Amino acid sequence: MSIDSYEASLKRSDEIRADLPVHPEKYTMLTGDRPTGRLHLGHYFGTIRERVALQDMGVATRVIIADYQVITDRDSTGNIADNVHNMIIDYLACGIDPQKTIIFAHSATPASNQLMLPFLSLVTEAELLRNPTVKTEMDASGHALTGLLLTYPVHQACDILFCKGNIVPVGKDQMPHIEQTRQIARRFNERYGHVFPEPDGLLSDAPAIPGLDGRKMSKSYGNAISLSATADETTKLIKKSQTDAERTITFDPEGRPGVSALLTTAALCTGRTEAAIAAEIGEGGSGTLKKYVTESVNAYLEPIRARRTELAADRGYIASVLAEGNRRANEIAEATLDEVRATMGMVY
Known part of the structure; x- marks a missing residue:
């Protein structure tokens, strides 16, 4: 991402931050986490605290538990159900309100995932290969570049656009994903008709959260204080x-x-x-x-x-939060997919 492009994104982010308390109803936020382990202090100060603030401000908030994205760089889904269960507990304990925020799972919203097909037609192989975040994640995982990892930014575009998300809290290193989502939305609108907003990155002003050894706080480094720790x-x-x-x-x-x-x-x-x-x-x-x-x-x-x-102590309640979030997310995703089909002339 060029310096000029970043400066323009930062200026836009600052304008949105100034407008949010005045017109929260104009914004829909999409954000989320991969359930690869327990959430920790880095997640809390880096993202969760801001999600709660935006939710309480009146912004329409959607939080995705990105379970399908676990297999972009992992060979196993062991412990994933337990990770998802505990992730919901952490969200609620930190102040995310399921009455105001839709909490849902990637794998439980098939209509949003179906957007992958038209979206993939809007990007080239070269554009996918240029995405620096994909290369960084591939190098970190030590895996070969799978089709799923290569198209990870397109999958993220589906997550953001199925609910017409127009703001996404991100760090500077994630801005290429937002640029690719904006590009996909723009190309779809130009080719078929206007359906999607071009979302903006809400650049985080949260400090980098170091782990107990001075490196970035990470589950994989074993240097994190989990929110579930006693x-x-x-x-x-x-x-x-x-x-x-x-x-x-x-x-x-x-x-x-x-x-x-x-x-x-x-x-x-x-x-x-x-x-x-x-x-x-x-x-x-x-x-x-x-x-x-x-x-x-x-x-x-x-x-x-x-x-x-x-x-x-109430597993049934936690399960019901996810079930209701999945139901609400599916309603939105199915309506968007219907709109996409109609715009593409695919209603038979």
Whole structure:
């Protein structure tokens, strides 16, 4: 993505952010997660907290559990049902309201997936191969480039456009997906007739969330604090996190990644700055720092954990949330597919 293109996207994102509180009814947001494991603090501060804010603002919100996208780079769907179940519990515990937000599964909305066929006719092989996000994900997985991974951005376009989504919260690295979705919508509208909006990326202003070792917080790195972790489990995780031998605590992400990651975690949970926390701890060393971080995280997560415990006790309710979300998503998807067929002259 060129600098000029990014600057234009950022300007548009800023304009939307300014308009959202004034005209929330103009916007439909689509976002979601792949159920590859438990959600963690990185997910919460990176995306979930903003979803709740947009939902409560009055934006039409749709959250997709992208189960089909798990197999873009995984050989197994082991534990997927448990991951989906716990993902819904996490969403609800964090404040996503199923009365306001449609929570649904990729595999349960066949009409949205059927949009893949006309959409694939609107992109070239070269355009798919140029998408930098696909290449990054292929390299990370160590797998050969499958047809599903190559067409991942088209599948995402189906997810966004089936519900006429016009805003998608993203980081800078995901903007190529939004550009490809915009291109697909534009080409469909030009070729057959206007059906789809050209969605905008709502660029995230959330800070990068480091894991306990200073790298990006990730399930696969084992450096994440899961939202489902108990207070004791969180204490043990933080206790064994890597720091260094220097006693004075300072914020230096390049030189002291472990110490700095802990400071950022505490800052997010307390609303303070890393520098202020470091100055307070001073020469207290990593032991004092870890104690402060543990108390901060556990205090922040306490109400979420309490709600989680309540929700986990009612499996029937969690199943009903997904069933109702799937029903509502299917209604929207089928109406959109009918509109697509009619616009293409395929009603017989």
